[in-house]
Amino acid sequence: MSQEPSPEFVPHVIELTSATDGKIVKVHLSPGRAEVTRVYTLALEIGVNQIKISGLPEEIDDTIRVEGRGDATIHDVSVTPTPLAPSNPATERAVAREYRSAENEARRYKDASFFLENFLRKVELVPCDHAQIPMILRTYEHASSKLDNRLIYMEEELEKLRLRRTPLSDLMPLTATVVMFAEHAGEAEIALVYAVPNASWNATYDIRIDMKSEDAPFSIRYKAVISQRTGENWDGVQLTLDTFTPKLDTGVPSLGLCRLTPVMVQPAQPRQCSRERSPRRDVVCNSERYRARSRSYTPPHRPPRSMPHATVPVSGFGGLNATYDVPGLISIPNEAQAHIVTIAELELDASFSWLVVPKLDLSAHLKAQVKNVSEYTLVAGPTNVYIDGSFVARSRIPDVSPQESFECSLGVDPSIRVTYTPLSKKVSSSGLINKTATTAYSRQATIWNTKSIVIENLKILDRIPISEDSQIVVKLIKPALSLSESPQSPSENRGILDNAGGYQLKTAKSSSTLLRVAENVSAQWEGEDGEEGTGKDGRISWLCTVPPQGKVSVNLQWEESTPVDMMLAEFEIVRCCSIIKFNAATAR
Template sequence: MNPSSSNGATTFETPPPFQHAHTIELVSVEDGKITGVSVYAGRAEVSRLFKFAVEMGQNQVTINGLPGVLDQDSFRVEGRGAATIHDVTISTISEPAVPSTSPALKALQSKKQRTQKALRRCKKSIGSVEAYLTTLHVQHIDMAKLGQVMTDYNATAEQLDERLLELEQELNDIEEEIVVECAELQGTAIDKKLNLRAAIGVFAESAGEVEIVLIYAVHGASWDALYDIRVDMETKEKPVTLIYKAAITQTTGEDWSDVPLTLETATPTFGLGLPALQPWNLSIYRSSSHAYAGGGGPFGSSDAAVMASAFRRASRAPGSAIPPPPPPQASLQPAPLAPMSHRGLIVSSRGNISATFEVPGLLTVPSDGVAHNVTIVQLYLDAVMSWVCVPKKDPRMHLNAKIKNASGFTLLQGNASVYVDGSFISKIPLPPVSAGENFDCSLGLDPSIRITYHPRSTKTSKSGFYSKTDTQVMSQTITLFNTKSMAVDNIKVIEQVPVSQDSSITVKLVNPAFSADLPGKNVQVSGGVIAQWYEADEPGVDPTSLGKDGKFNWVCSVPAQKKINLALQWEVSAPVGANIVGLY
């Protein structure tokens, strides 16, 4: 109060009357509209817009029905209009006490009891009439009065039957009314998934309409990458079509209806900081057995004093077992509110660490826990096809594609359904693939390239004047038949020869004849066929390690509707009569 004087008298100004805050009650799913959802792996960030009228001065806005899986540390409020946001609190909506009865319910229950008693009486009357009819005998009734007796019976029974039906229907109606009354006593049930309330203080400079946006993270939402890989074997340029899809799942309690959706590959780390290293000290452990040197019992008095002093020093030492007090926890400061921006409905990717996909159009994802698939983008990629087989173990030809991700999009880890020429082949796991990176994709079996693994032939000879030696020459033939109408290049046939584990056994690969001086060099076997040690074409391989395991392969080109033969021959030499283990 401010005092003032007039004509020598002191007066006090009357304070303005206290103004109560204007109360505004809103329901989140009814009065708010979701303007955007960003889905991460394991959570989502939701932006919900509210428009309402405020009065000049203090307004208390209460928004009920926010999801219970809301991360309260992420909750923030932004607004538009001539007003100021003062305070924001979040609380749990408590379930109101439900009355167990009411005058109307008591009246219905009494009416039900009366109807049940009337129904029992009616059934008993019907039973009595039926029992009376069974007691009548012909010798006790005049035949002239028999017709009247039956007429009276039918009339009475008909009246009782109609009464029985009326009472049964009346009882059913009363029970339905009781159910309705009990439901009204329960009131509007609180959805346990939408059991949070936000209270927001808004001070308005003038009456009018304002807008506030609630931005919050929720658990129970995620998306996984899915792919369709479609390969056209007749196409030379960009034979692979990769359809990048997302499977979105959410059980947050609120439906996302017709919302702009953004898929994020980054993982939010709320409050996660760099861990701090604690002091790491060393000390020498001294056993307590040194205290037994004194007399007068197990511990001398001077020894006990020494031990107590040592214990006190150890407790104060940096390397003692008593841990130092924990560092004070840093206070959590709310993040500054970022200005709102309007994004275009495009698909985008940024950076090498994370990618953002802004899916075109509006999507609806209900809170049902079911995966809802949406196509992110369709990519046309180059690929190098290769055919690989190990005919010694399996004569079937495997088809493989080395695909280059030249799209500029980051491909996340996920499952891929593979189709070749329109036919489903298999489902394979796809590893994470960065932009510009190559990845291998198995395309299943190709039955159009037939392989025949002929029986092996063996010839044995003896040599040596003083030291007799048995030499066995093994020959193997493999036939490739390309039944396609086009030539097939880059067919890899993997084979092996045995490796000696004994100095008295010698193994020599005769055909194909690799050079001992140039272990990494390919051997031209014939036109369209080269031989090389296994993994010789892998980057960074050590040439001196090639052939140590006896594995090698041919790389072949087979014309359309043609066959080629691959010849393998090797020699095994050992002392005469030696029993060689593992030769066959």
């Protein structure tokens, strides 16, 4: 005789529907992923309880877990596809027939509305008494309004029929099964925690600067743009933002080998425009392209206490990883539209500098060196820049940890005006046997400060040519900067022959690298990344302080000496993404 199982080991099955029987109470959102906590309240029986929760999102991964409160023990959690409900052919045929009938009725309403529109357009072509026109218009308005209402009603009915034709299991095809053992019967609460994709938040910023004040406060409004298409609505949830993106691939990278082998390369010959042959050196570059450049090119001139936002406290911090708890409850529906939440209003320490490159652009570009003195981690994102209440540019903020400094471009400052005179050129010759042609060039840049405050840390950047041939000598006249000492150039004022490029450059004698050329104006050789250079690349910078409603002017003069019968070709080197490219040659 078989023994029946004890009642406490016969599973008590509880079936729940996720959307109606549970509520999302918490969402932990990181870029590209959301961890959702949904809570269910249920009545447990003594013994084994099997809770089946259907209607879960299709794309939940294997990170699902269950937490609970009550006098019970969680034994097992599994996720399986929801089995399709048995279909009734007669019911399906009836729904399909009703759907086709609704479609036909909606089409008739559309045709009737189209007929009325055409009829009204043709009334003026039909002879009729003008006294009847108001009655025709009233009839048209009444009929069209009735047709519109019926058409809206039929579209709603069609949507309901579409949902009846698509089972819930096709929309939310996963079911979670939780096995629990209860020692006592009673009410319990379980929380289903699972991660879903198609949810993300991105950082965006508003930078506001008041240049009218002497301290020029630098304020940042830190905002989160939240969007989700998870298939569920987040109604009245506690939202936490995480700056860390989970890494699903934790493999350790393996460094391979790098071998070099000789290869024969035919040197490329750059095309140069010249009226006669002249001795020159070949310029070779892996990536070459050429375009003509004019000496006299002048670029066009470019025109030039609110309600506080609720902020988000920092709930956790660890390096670049920080979490922010959004205060109160927030609702974000399942849609493509983004929702914006203000994380913080920050007042940061910043120093400002201006850069003018008049040879390329008659604008003063404003930059800020900022230190993040707040406890907030800044996530990389776009920013709108407002100066004195006016929108001036769009820029970008990188990833920044607390107490870390970063540089931010703030666009063009319209209150600083720049003029750049055309290139002046004078030719002379000297020598009896070996005649030498000397060409003197000069031009001037002027900076106008229309602000009511002093502008400090303004840099003007320009250049002189560098020679690629020992017969071509370039001599800098103004500013009178000297080249840095090197083992190959023991004297202070001699031609320096570069071993790699072979160019020769002469300068007037000077004893210091930073040369004061006027009141509040100093000059120096410009190196890479804004550092002080040696002069071998021909770039010069002036460091200026411009008084309120005042101006400063800088002069650049140099000479080029060549044999009389030599024609010069000018190559422009462009640095782009750490790749040096040679632009077109022009005859001189």
